[in-house]
Amino acid sequence: MSNEHASALAHQFDDLDQQFEASTLGMWVFLVQEILFFGGLFLAYSIYRLQYPQAFEAASRLLDYKLGALNTAVLICSSLTMALAVRSAQLGQRRALVNYLLMTIALGAVFLGVKVVEYGDKFEHHLVPGPHFALSAHEPHLIGINPQHVQLFFSLYFAMTGMHALHMVVGIGILAVLVVMAWRGRFSEEYYTPVDIVGLYWHFVDIVWIFLFPLLYLISRH
């Protein structure tokens, strides 16, 4: 890498290589922090799942695993388009970069749309924790289950998927900024650091979902 794009080089760095390495390491350290951020929620989930196995099993059947599976597929596709975006940035293909970034945004939006449908469904069935929480009596597999433990499951469900969705929203916002920057030709073969580290972030958010989907939707299904 040369210093042709002097405007991209911040004053505190000696060359673009050093800048790239520093930014990448920074993002990795940030992601370590994110893992521990979600880690508290995963810990809470594991503890209560061990404490109330039947209630959690029954509650997880109230989730729509087909929508969850659809979202998993959507997110994996978005990871692919993100990886292709990074590749286009490395090759200096401006138009392809913009297109792949837009596709990633679109897939992310589909994910959030499906999430809205799911949340709306839970709201209709009074499965949102709080004073209006109620289990409908005709669900046969819920007989003998303490509704408060089911509510605990849904508390964790909304906390975990909500925190994940928040990360998606932030990611889409950052991708939108990248689109504008890419459109203006800010990236090149020498300088594509922002695309690369946003890619890391996007893949991380995908991986969190890859853990959330089986934990919340699948474990008790046969």
Added chain:
Amino acid sequence: METNVVGVDQSSSGEPSAPPRVHYLNAAYGIGSWLLTKDHKRIALLYLLSVTFFFFIGGFFAVLIRLELITPPGDLMQSETYNKMFTMHGVLMIFFFLIPAIPAVLGNFLVPMMIGARDLAFPRINLLSWYIYSIGGLLGMGAVIFGGVDTGWTFYTPYSSTYSNSNVILAALGAFVAGFSSILTGLNFIVTIHKMRAPGLTWSRLPLFIWAHYATSIIQILGTPVVAIAIVLVALERLFHIGIFDPKLGGDPLLFQHLFWFYSHPAVYIMILPAMGVINELITCFSRKRIFGYHFIAGSSIAIAVLGFLVWGHHMFTSGQSIYGGFVFSVLSMLVAIPSAIKVFNWTATFYKGSISYQAPMLYAFGFIGLFTIGGLTGLFLATTAIDVHLHDTYFVVAHFHYIMVGGTIMGYLGGLHYWWPKMTGKIYPEGWARFAALVIFVGFNLTFLPQFILGYLGMPRRYHYYPEEFQVLNVMSSAGASILGVGYLIPMVYFVWSLRYGKASAQNPWGAHGLEWETSSPPPTENFEKQPIVTHEPYDYTPKPEEVAVV
């Protein structure tokens, strides 16, 4: 009381006819040049101002607490008011002073300079973290103004999530936001230390101050997000009654304590490790001797950071956790004594046959060793499960953590502030006053907190605003000490401000110290160094004078 300051270079103030030198302080003028600065040195000064502000507000609450406790009955304020006083004292002091003080002020200023970099890796994130810190501070202050918080700084559930009628969400949000400032500072330090060292500055040539900040940053990255999510869950539980910690809804309040202490115990090391980093620099400089056991001190910083994550359960010996859990946490807690002792022994060994001068920063270093040793040894009492049952939640605990956190951190912070003040401002502070203040602080501190060990041993619980009459003598001693301590803290503030206008100009290296930060002018230029420094030798290369060698 201008006295013999070593190495004041009278000629450094420059020829009268020469134009004033451009440095980071006068490179740009106006409020905007400060509020939008990306220079780590200016951001350090922004932090210095805000940290000092919160220190004195938090100190004000401490004064009210000690005033209330002069007499046995609760005659100065209601119990509810008293609960709010000690909560705000704890929240402000811990989240807005002790945790950021050394990393954000001295670390921000010195980490790039000590490794020969022009700035931190992410200057904009650095500025952002100051704004985040300030917003967190304003939220915390907002909680005070809108009626206060009465949960204690630990926000224990289910009281904080269900029963308390005070501003828990606002205060918790303040702590949450401030946490992100801490994470971003740690992230910046880690990347900077990894990627931006000057040529020749290998890991085993790093100053120990840098090693301490590296270890601290690891804790900040790994611990803070866990308490952040715990605080979010408390807020969600208050807002939506989601029941993760509420036993009525199937939740478990102990889970909150686990998540909280998983951060908040390591947070003690966020406070003390940077102070230890400062003490290393002071002791080797004022002993004129290479530090004893460099690699052991560096390694013990990392060991403390790692072990710090394994001991949180010692806060919960009496909470109903299993006795086997208690036993494991007890043993692990005692292990922290090993790296701590390594440091203290190495400092003591550095004194041996050193040429010690008793400048003000060195007095703080001595103070640190004394207070830290008392605090550390009393920690062993508390780590012993059987004794902890007797001492738990008494003033013994209050005294213990004040010795470690407050005694340790403030001694390190003030020592470091004195030591690098000439570098930061280009001015020399009045040495006599500084020594006097160090003495007052040391005496005041011990008079405040030593009686509290006895109070706690005799059974006075913490967080009570009235007590049986037989405890009054010790409480009056403690309150008297607090007033001396308060005066002690005010003196440096006065003469530091005074020195900005009337202090003598400082030489580049007034202490004759080693380290890259002393190889540039005082105050440094915006880019830190005129040209890229290259490191060719070990740190702390204080070679003894020839005649001393001859004696040996």
